[in-house]
Amino acid sequence: MEQRVHFITVATRDLDAVRRFYVDGLGWTATMDVPDEILFFQVGPGVMLGLFDAEAFAADLGAGTPVLPAPVGCTLSHNVESPAEVDRVLEQAATAGATIVKPGQHAAFGGYHGHFADPNELLWEVAYNPGWQVAEDGRVTLGPADE
Amino acid sequence: MEQRVHFITVATRDLDAVRRFYVDGLGWTATMDVPDEILFFQVGPGVMLGLFDAEAFAADLGAGTPVLPAPVGCTLSHNVESPAEVDRVLEQAATAGATIVKPGQHAAFGGYHGHFADPNELLWEVAYNPGWQVAEDGRVTLGPADE
Numbered sequence: 295m296e297q298r299v300h301f302i303t304v305a306t307r308d309l310d311a312v313r314r315f316y317v318d319g320l321g322w323t324a325t326m327d328v329p330d331e332i333l334f335f336q337v338g339p340g341v342m343l344g345l346f347d348a349e350a351f352a353a354d355l356g357a358g359t360p361v362l363p364a365p366v367g368c369t370l371s372h373n374v375e376s377p378a379e380v381d382r383v384l385e386q387a388a389t390a391g392a393t394i395v396k397p398g399q400h401a402a403f404g405g406y407h408g409h410f411a412d413p414n415e416l417l418w419e420v421a422y423n424p425g426w427q428v429a430e431d432g433r434v435t436l437g438p439a440d441e
Numbered sequence: 442m443e444q445r446v447h448f449i450t451v452a453t454r455d456l457d458a459v460r461r462f463y464v465d466g467l468g469w470t471a472t473m474d475v476p477d478e479i480l481f482f483q484v485g486p487g488v489m490l491g492l493f494d495a496e497a498f499a500a501d502l503g504a505g506t507p508v509l510p511a512p513v514g515c516t517l518s519h520n521v522e523s524p525a526e527v528d529r530v531l532e533q534a535a536t537a538g539a540t541i542v543k544p545g546q547h548a549a550f551g552g553y554h555g556h557f558a559d560p561n562e563l564l565w566e567v568a569y570n571p572g573w574q575v576a577e578d579g580r581v582t583l584g585p586a587d588e
Contacts, residue, residue: 299485300485303566
């Protein structure tokens with residue numbers, strides 16, 4: 295099994311709220327929108343985020359899987375270039391309808407970050423990480439965890 | 442906010458089990474391994490998977506965040522080239538210590554897939570998706586949801 299994620303799929307209560315937040319609010323473009331079922335957004339080279347109706351998510355996993363309204367124990371991170379941009383993106387997300395979970399602040403890894411929850415309680419971290427570097431070929435190097 | 446995920450971070454009960462499963466079992470290479478805290482694996486161009494100690498995950502989100510032993514409502518998908526390779530990867534994962542949640546079978550999207558849970562209950566889908574295409578620049582196109 296290669297070291298590769300192609301889809302991140304999350305249980306989602308309200309797909310209309312997805313459209314309002316990501317498409318209308320943040321200006322994102324869906325690669326595919328199947329009403330009442332799933333929206334896909336491309337979130338990296340060869341990487342898709344699927345916001346999947348919570349009941350359909352559970353049904354896809356099989357009988358006996360509980361229907362959960364939102365993912366827990368999982369965070370998606372979006373890196374930006376400066377602490378000021380962290381604050382700016384958190385403000386943009388809040389304006390679009392997100393709930394700020396952790397305001398912008400010093401992060402344990404040596405940078406600056408904050409968290410918001412989308413209207414379906416999917417958690418996002420917005421981070422300025424001075425140790426984050428991506429080479430031409432997409433290979434990531436990480437600086438020390440603490441500095 | 443750009444349409445981009447840089448880190449997928451999941452609450453993880455047992456980091457030793459992570460090493461045994463992903464490193465020893467699947468042969469993956471960690472970009473960074475901070476004992477008792479987090480392991481990072483690169484899982485795409487500019488995309489990292491962080492397996493973060495569940496207590497540290499909760500602490501990072503702030504006081505009052507419950508410590509959950511594993512993510513729920515979230516699946517990571519790994520695409521392969523054929524139904525036979527789905528079965529082969531599921532078998533490899535099981536041999537490495539995963540639990541098969543859904544054996545390889547026809548998938549609603551028109552391909553073939555199955556699911557396993559890693560030793561910390563992180564869910565993976567292994568999929569053959571005939572509608573999945575990635576261009577040179579990393580742009581994904583998806584075929585019809587059903588065919």
